[in-house]
Amino acid sequence: MMVSPGAFSSRCRSCGREITAEAPNCPHCGAANLEERCPHCNAVTTASQDKEMRWHCDLCGGPRLPRADPAFRRSKREVMHLKRAEGARRARAKSRAFIFGASMMGFGSTALLGLWGLIFSFSFPLVLTWALFAGAAALVIVWALGRSSNATKELKAAIDQAWMAAAGDVANRMKGAFSAQKLAQAMGIDEVQAEEMLALLEANDVIRSDVTEAGELAYQTKFRVGAVDTGAGEVDLEALAEAEAIAEEQRLKAQK
Numbered sequence: 443m444m445v446s447p448g449a450f451s452s453r454c455r456s457c458g459r460e461i462t463a464e465a466p467n468c469p470h471c472g473a474a475n476l477e478e479r480c481p482h483c484n485a486v487t488t489a490s491q492d493k494e495m496r497w498h499c500d501l502c503g504g505p506r507l508p509r510a511d512p513a514f515r516r517s518k519r520e521v522m523h524l525k526r527a528e529g530a531r532r533a534r535a536k537s538r539a540f541i542f543g544a545s546m547m548g549f550g551s552t553a554l555l556g557l558w559g560l561i562f563s564f565s566f567p568l569v570l571t572w573a574l575f576a577g578a579a580a581l582v583i584v585w586a587l588g589r590s591s592n593a594t595k596e597l598k599a600a601i602d603q604a605w606m607a608a609a610g611d612v613a614n615r616m617k618g619a620f621s622a623q624k625l626a627q628a629m630g631i632d633e634v635q636a637e638e639m640l641a642l643l644e645a646n647d648v649i650r651s652d653v654t655e656a657g658e659l660a661y662q663t664k665f666r667v668g669a670v671d672t673g674a675g676e677v678d679l680e681a682l683a684e685a686e687a688i689a690e691e692q693r694l695k696a697q698k
């Protein structure tokens with residue numbers, strides 16, 4: 443196999459021998475290759491399911507996508523959304539540190555005031571000093587709570603966009619209609635998450651669903667309607683990216 447300069451190799455987690463990053467399985471022992479380069483920490487590692495971010499990097503904890511079936515290689519459009527999500531996650535961690543620090547300051551100054559009052563007596567300058575400290579702490583907490591909740595919203599939106607970009611790409615590369623199970627396999631996720639993705643894609647008008655003769659739901663991308671030749675794939679991706687850019691613009695406008 444040709445190895446391009448940018449290619450990296452990883453080690454099989456079962457037998458420890460070197461395998462190419464693109465290999466879906468270890469050629470030596472057959473174990474599944476689940477490692478992929480993390481866009482945040484740049485390490486070649488696995489990712490695990492995450493309650494809030496769907497999947498996270500096992501090394502740095504940043505939001506990631508599971509390793510997709512190499513036959514459905516992603517266009518990497520999701521990376522910028524994942525990076526935005528990671529930025530929001532870090533901003534939230536900072537806000538939470540502020541909340542913790544301000545709470546400590548509030549509690550500390552109140553405890554000191556109480557202690558001083560027990561031993562000596564309360565005086566106006568003392569209470570005023572305490573009020574300044576406690577008031578400042580309360581202001582910082584309110585401000586940081588707001589920032590933290592905004593970051594949570596931003597994180598959630600960016601994760602959804604990353605997943606929609608990835609799922610949209612996979613849907614585009616499917617030949618004909620596909621099921622939730624097929625999307626799950628291609629994306630390396632379970633069917634519950636695949637159903638969630640499909641609902642999201644349908645709500646955003648990327649795909650449509652039809653009921654098959656067998657009574658099952660089949661999905662296909664909307665942009666492909668009418669396009670039959672396989673060369674249309676890249677054009678579809680562009681149309682999809684454009685539609686997403688418009689949606690993003692509208693979302694930013696709505697936030698202001």
Ligand SMILES: [Zn+2]
Pocket residue numbers: 454455456457458459468469470471472473
């Ligand atoms: Zn192996």
Ligand SMILES: [Zn+2]
Pocket residue numbers: 480481482483484485499500501502503504
């Ligand atoms: Zn990482």
